[in-house]
Amino acid sequence: MAAAAAAPGPGSRPGDSPEGPEAEAPERRRKAHGMLKLYYGLSEGEAAGRPSGPDPLDPTDLNGAHFDPEVYLDKLRRECPLAQLMDSETDMVRQIRALDSDMQTLVYENYNKFISATDTIRKMKNDFRKMEDEMDRLATNMAVITDFSARISATLQDRHERITKLAGVHALLRKLQFLFELPSRLTKCVELGAYGQAVRYQGRARAVLQQYQHLPSFRAIQDDCQVITARLAQQLRQRFREGGSGAPEQAECVELLLALGEPAEELCEEFLAHARGRLEEELRSLEAELGPSPPAPDVLEFTDHGGSGFVGGLCQVAAAYQELFAAQGPAGAEKLAAFARELGSRYFALVERRLAQEQGSGDNSLLVRALDRFHRRLRAPGALLAAAGLAEAATEIVERVARERLGHHLQGLQAAFLGSLTDVRQALAAPRIAGKEGPGLAELLANVASSILSHIKASLASVHLFTAKEVSFSNKPYFRDQSPVTPVSTLCAEARETARRLLTHYVKVQGLVISQMLRKSVETRDWLSTLEPRNVRAVMKRVVEDTTAIDVQVGLLYEEGVRKAQSSDSSKRTFSVYSSSRQQGRYAPSYTPSAPMDTNLLSNIQKLFSERIDVFSPVEFNKVSVLTGIIKISLKTLLECVRLRTFGRFGLQQVQVDCHFLQLYLWRFVADEELVHLLLDEVVASAALRCPDPVPMEPSVVEVICERG
């Protein structure tokens, strides 16, 4: 099968013939097939014996170049059986017929084209013949023309040379005439004041005169010219020095002088000196505006004057200088920079003095506009005189002013804040007129908040002017980089933290006030020899009153807050809890001296299960939490004070009454009434421990006394 694939069959298409570079591929394929054959047991020799590749020189190839019909026929006859011969014959006949019909079609198709092509060729032959004749005629004409032209130029040659010479002489003569006329022309120019013209003439003649100065006549002209030029220079200098005629004219003078070959160095100095004079004039006028008296023109006008007068002048000077003395190189530029720096710094000093006078005023918009103008004006010379660093200095000034403004606003805000606080304090401290209710705390708070807010907003608005887009310096790093406003969250956090500290402090202070009252009341009383209690002590009533007052005060500012669920019950229940716990012997056993250990044990066990009370713990922003804090501090103080004293029987009973009274009235203020209960129990228990004769009062009596109070 490999051989069948490789051998080109008689019907193989012409494109299939492996020629040229493709000849190697079958070689390789054969090798691979050889391996396959080896595998399948076919002998190599048998495979090799077959003519597998079509030989390009094979004369038996019908489509090959070297096809030899005789050989082919001979081969067919010799090799093929009859049937195959017949087959190939019919096949061949069929092919020949097909080819014949193909050829016929082609001939028919192209017949018309052949005819027209033949016509065209005939016509062309005629035309070419005509053209050839005309070309010959053209060639002869051209030859005649060339001949004529040569003759003409030969005749004109002589005259042309003479004309050229004459023209040269004429030019020379005109030059000479110019030279001879030069002194008078120069004089005339000088008289008329046309210095520019004069300098131009002089410039044109100078080189020639220089060259021919060995000729006496030229020498004389040159001398004359020099005299006149000297006069001219003199006059120019004169004009230059007079200086009143303004910068452009001066610049012209300098230009002319330079053209006359005056030393540039000196002129440069003089030019700057003159410019300085003028600019100083401007500065003086600015300073006069500044004056010792209050400034008449506003700051905007001032910066406008400065901008147009001084900065404009400086710009002109710089531009003229750079134009005139460009040849001076870096040294000249440095001179100009130094000049600009010196005058600029004086200008800045003046501007700063003026701006300093603005510090007090409240209007930012005018200032910002003035600064904007100032900064804008200075950008032009800044570009012109990069080395002098005027723009940077200007930006610095603007920045400084802005900083000062910010400081001013901050101060203003602080003052306003303090002011509103003082107002509040006065409102609080002012003696109440009978019948007339003072402003409520909530109202005061709202007032303070709104006034602070409006102040901050106003300041922010006026500070925002500095960073407005259209202001020329708003893209400077100082104005751009810093985040525009402190984030609100930070402010809120700060305010919250401050409020928390304030409130905690308030709790401490109020707690301390009540604590002091309780401490004094416990410390100063002689508890051993006190009488049987008939009443709640006045100090306890005072404590309750004060607590109520604080409650009202705090209630004005803060929400109620959350209580533990149980406290929603009535005081009745609370009371019963309190008394029952007492009856159950929270400290009852301690009255029998025989079992002191039990008391300790009991209270210890109790404490094991009760949570530790953080007395000075931070408070939340609600009424209940604030009051809980105050009451905790007060009761803890009471407890500690009681432990330091020794009580008689009635002393103990008094404490009992007092605590019951406090229990009756304080529970409603706190978040967790259990807390008050616990602390008061502790107080009574401690008092009992500190009593050598602990006989408690009957709970019913205690109740009666308290209710009576």
Place this chain on the structure above:
Amino acid sequence: MEDDAPVIYGLEFQVHVIDFDDENNIINKTVLLHQAGEIWHISASPADRGVLATCYSQAADSKVVTCAAVWRMPAELEPGSQESPEDAASPAHALELLCLLEPAARGSTACVAWEPAGDGKRVVSLADSHILLWDLEGSSSQATLASSASLEGKGQLKFTTGRWSPHHNCSQVATANDTAIRGWDTRTMSQIYCIESAHGQLVRDLDFNPNKQYYLASCGDDCKVKFWDTRNVAEPVKTLEEHSHWVWNVRYNHSHDQLVLTGSSDSRVILSNMVSISSEPFGHLVDDDDLSDQEERRLEEKSQEPPQDSVIATYEEHEDSVYAVDWSSADPWLFASLSYDGRLVINRVPRALKYHILL
């Protein structure tokens, strides 16, 4: 090891001598009767371990008066004697009265302080507004008033507590009354400094830094512990605000003064490491090693970050207000605290910190 603790105990007043065996972690207790009355203050003689002074209150004519006296423990019960501890049931021994520190003008004695380095012959007692210096003679059997001074001022001024400075040849005593701390020179009995409003509220306790002669710690009802330089009393050197209620006690460790112990009625005991104001702020700078190494060591130590002041530990074993804390006089790493409910807690300084300080 010894720890004296006043305990209010029914109507019987006792002094308990607690003996703590460090190695076996055993606590032994000896109960001594104090028959005179309930004890408000107690201080042991620095020279004689059998001698102690108490301030006690007596109810007389339905009035409570606080007196002071010097006592001796029965000899065989002196701590250190190898006798086995008493059985709780056995009758307790009574303290033997040596002498009364009876002020001429009767007032309530708040505090008795022994001369720290002396031979147990000099005692200061604070009675109401008087500061009294006593000489004890005849092995403390007789007390004579050597000198006294009193506070002058508006209202009833009362001393609350006092400490005897171990520096300046034991010539200075610091006292507290209300919110002020005052320093006294015992030679002239005149005031040498005064810290008005040292605390926002009552000053509860004072202690002198054992190693830095001008440093004084104070604590009070404003929940703060403050450290003072007595040469400049305008501002405290340092303030601690760790407690949430009155601080009743502040004590410097006797040898490592960066360790400060405080006890408060918030039932907590706090051990603080006040490195920045201690006498050894960056560890020991000079070692026994040869001098050439010293330079290098200094450089090394400078490169180290100086340790920060910090709270080392908060002890919350007490269920009620802690009224007394003190360091052991024998082992610098041991301390005890006592609370209202009579619980005595003995703690050690954390081992890591101990090694950090030592090494």
